[in-house]
Amino acid sequence: MVELEVDSLVTGYSDEKILKDISFHVEKGDFLGIIGPNGSGKSTLIRALTRIISPWDGSVKYDKKNIEKMSRNEIARKVSVVPQDTFINFPFTVRDVVLMGRSPYIGRFKNPDKEDIKIAKEAMQATKTLRFEDRSVRDLSGGELQRVVLARALTQKPDLLLLDEATSQLDIGHKKEVMDMLKEMNENKNLSVISVHHNLNLAARYCKKILLLDDGKKHVHGRPEEVLTNSHLRAVYGVEAEVHEHPKDGSLYVSPVDKKIRSEKGGKKIHVVCGGNSTGTLLKDLVEKGYEVSAGVLNVMDSDLEKADFLDVEVVTEAPFSSITRESYKGNLQLIKKADIVVVTDFPVGEGNIKNLEAVKEGVDHDTDLILVDKDNIKERDFTEQNRGVKLYSEISRKKNTKRVDSTEEAVRSL
Amino acid sequence: MESMREIIRKKPKSFLSFLFLLLLILIFYSATVGTVDIPFKRVLAIILSETPLIGSWLPAFEGSDRTIVINLRLPRILLGVIVGSSLAVSGTSMQGVFKNPLASPFILGVSAGGGLGAAVGIYIGISYYLLPLFAFTAALGTVILVFALGRVKGKTDIATLLLAGLAMNFLMAGLTNYIRYISPPEKEFHLRILTFMFGTLNGSLWKHTYPTLPIMVIGLALVFAYSKDLNLFQMGEESAKQLGVEVERTKMIQLFTSSLLAATMVAFTGVIGFVGLMMPHAARLIVGPEHKKLIPTSALFGGIFLVFCDTISRMMGEIPVGIVTVLLGSPFFIYLLVRNRGETGW
Numbered sequence: 001m002v003e004l005e006v007d008s009l010v011t012g013y014s015d016e017k018i019l020k021d022i023s024f025h026v027e028k029g030d031f032l033g034i035i036g037p038n039g040s041g042k043s044t045l046i047r048a049l050t051r052i053i054s055p056w057d058g059s060v061k062y063d064k065k066n067i068e069k070m071s072r073n074e075i076a077r078k079v080s081v082v083p084q085d086t087f088i089n090f091p092f093t094v095r096d097v098v099l100m101g102r103s104p105y106i107g108r109f110k111n112p113d114k115e116d117i118k119i120a121k122e123a124m125q126a127t128k129t130l131r132f133e134d135r136s137v138r139d140l141s142g143g144e145l146q147r148v149v150l151a152r153a154l155t156q157k158p159d160l161l162l163l164d165e166a167t168s169q170l171d172i173g174h175k176k177e178v179m180d181m182l183k184e185m186n187e188n189k190n191l192s193v194i195s196v197h198h199n200l201n202l203a204a205r206y207c208k209k210i211l212l213l214d215d216g217k218k219h220v221h222g223r224p225e226e227v228l229t230n231s232h233l234r235a236v237y238g239v240e241a242e243v244h245e246h247p248k249d250g251s252l253y254v255s256p257v258d259k260k261i262r263s264e265k266g267g268k269k270i271h272v273v274c275g276g277n278s279t280g281t282l283l284k285d286l287v288e289k290g291y292e293v294s295a296g297v298l299n300v301m302d303s304d305l306e307k308a309d310f311l312d313v314e315v316v317t318e319a320p321f322s323s324i325t326r327e328s329y330k331g332n333l334q335l336i337k338k339a340d341i342v343v344v345t346d347f348p349v350g351e352g353n354i355k356n357l358e359a360v361k362e363g364v365d366h367d368t369d370l371i372l373v374d375k376d377n378i379k380e381r382d383f384t385e386q387n388r389g390v391k392l393y394s395e396i397s398r399k400k401n402t403k404r405v406d407s408t409e410e411a412v413r414s415l
Numbered sequence: 416m417e418s419m420r421e422i423i424r425k426k427p428k429s430f431l432s433f434l435f436l437l438l439l440i441l442i443f444y445s446a447t448v449g450t451v452d453i454p455f456k457r458v459l460a461i462i463l464s465e466t467p468l469i470g471s472w473l474p475a476f477e478g479s480d481r482t483i484v485i486n487l488r489l490p491r492i493l494l495g496v497i498v499g500s501s502l503a504v505s506g507t508s509m510q511g512v513f514k515n516p517l518a519s520p521f522i523l524g525v526s527a528g529g530g531l532g533a534a535v536g537i538y539i540g541i542s543y544y545l546l547p548l549f550a551f552t553a554a555l556g557t558v559i560l561v562f563a564l565g566r567v568k569g570k571t572d573i574a575t576l577l578l579a580g581l582a583m584n585f586l587m588a589g590l591t592n593y594i595r596y597i598s599p600p601e602k603e604f605h606l607r608i609l610t611f612m613f614g615t616l617n618g619s620l621w622k623h624t625y626p627t628l629p630i631m632v633i634g635l636a637l638v639f640a641y642s643k644d645l646n647l648f649q650m651g652e653e654s655a656k657q658l659g660v661e662v663e664r665t666k667m668i669q670l671f672t673s674s675l676l677a678a679t680m681v682a683f684t685g686v687i688g689f690v691g692l693m694m695p696h697a698a699r700l701i702v703g704p705e706h707k708k709l710i711p712t713s714a715l716f717g718g719i720f721l722v723f724c725d726t727i728s729r730m731m732g733e734i735p736v737g738i739v740t741v742l743l744g745s746p747f748f749i750y751l752l753v754r755n756r757g758e759t760g761w
Contacts, residue, residue: 014568047653050656050657051656052653052656052657071659072656072659072660072661073659075657075659076657076658076659077659079657080657080658081654081657083651083653083654086650086651086654087651088649088650089514089515089516089649090514090516090649090699090704091699091703091704092646092649092703092704092705093703096646096703096704096705097650100646100647100650100658101658103643103647103658103659103660104658104659106643108640108641108643109640111707152658156658
């Protein structure tokens, strides 16, 4: 149904040219990811595709019709957008907001009919927002509101859905849920998707094709394995990155290579065993105190990893949503053995990451200080079978030189 | 209260009918109050006898009671209904376009402009009947100036527009104060300017009521016709466009309509504060932010509130109604605010 053709598009704001000659096309059933560094023109492209800004040169066409000749309602029936964030000042209910997605189909003086309400209900069901449809959007969390906006975009019944870093506000679980749902709709309901991603791994995992932008120009456009190569990433982002294949499903993921920039204070080595956003400001505090910090094992896309990357902390990584493999177990163990101090944060323990505790048990010896961040709640955060996490934890805590603290802040103070 | 609001939200039409009935009763009651008290039954009979169609079947009235009710009180009360509902709907539209619950009909300089026009008129001593024309011209002129200042590269930029409105409000108020300062010291003179700035319905005759009626009808219809677009505006201008709204056109039509409504009403009654800012709030608290319900509710709230305040103003010896609206409205509004704190979102 929809066929989007972008031909030699040039556009920008007032006198600043942002997009410089971009051409590509999207066919029915495509799932295109748009990636690129900050300021490369990703969001501008999304805005040009909905005529928020007009082309200075070149054209945007839907089904061979120039966007400049389409009415706003006509565009809104073909394309819907989920922006990065939405701010609503007045207490509309969730249902009201989702139903607004029908407005391109409803006349000025008409009310939504049964069919419109049914479509909105389906969208709320798909985005898991139906159970709070009566609540005011002002009372929702950022993630909930984002799903409501997604439901509104689906209620528009578009041929093409545009996502502008739409999942960046969601936690990792909802991120995956939303992307899985879109993938399903893309495959089974022929919904074409274009999604702008800041996170390369999300793009790699879900997009059939990727468009890599650099300074308003198309750097490369193709299948993930053609686009996500070390040389392309070095050329555009200026970083060295390793591209791996996911052990389970063969999709690609990218992790930045250890940059070997270490604190010059030559402080003690601290290794942090963590995950699931359990570090708080721990990594930053330790780096600032001059320790040589490492961490592991962290899944790609874990927010603890984002912090670690940001701080140039050496990290053992694992593919997204994957269990700890033998290889990363060994990497973790090595760092633990090298460390003078090991900190174990209060991350939830599951079958996937129990190897983190095993590495601590094996690696921490007599001359290593062990700090356990634990609010005495290991039972609550143990999701393994037969309480293996609890047992392992109590074995670890019997080690010599073990200290228990309540919080990551206390851990830093106790050093 | 909570379940009451649920019921109202489920049956908005019944609630509107109830408000309409309340307004009718208030109109009749208000006509009984004043320097001469006229019994309710008699007021009813007088008004019915003058009503087209029904009137020819009823006995006609003569004398002072008839003159007071038909020629003095009724035009004033109906002007109150027109001004109250126009200011309230103007405020609803402004708050919708600006996506801000603190916007009012006077935010773009209508009141300050109108005030200056009136002050100039009074200063040079124009006739009483020309005063509305002076005020209207100045009010609308100010708004057009603000629009011109707020236009950036062919688009109406909300932030620039608000700042331009603020600047013009200060400028016009400053000029008005200057005229007050240099004008002769007679008390009568200053009282007229002050009365305009507080707003009053005192002295309104049919010739004031008639010209405002078509403006109100057209204005309310134009705002109501865009209720869907005003809802979509609350998603942000960019999202509104992506949901099919012609944003620039809507913005221009709404800002012009609401300014025209406010400028017309200010010209005939002076600056009656509070109604345009607070009635949309009160309505939103009860029927929610959806404009198809919000606009008619605001209109009826505005009409009821202003007629009520004007009745009190007459009972208290003709203090300007603008003083009553603020004195009565603010405590009521604070009560609503405290009662609903945190749950309404603004």
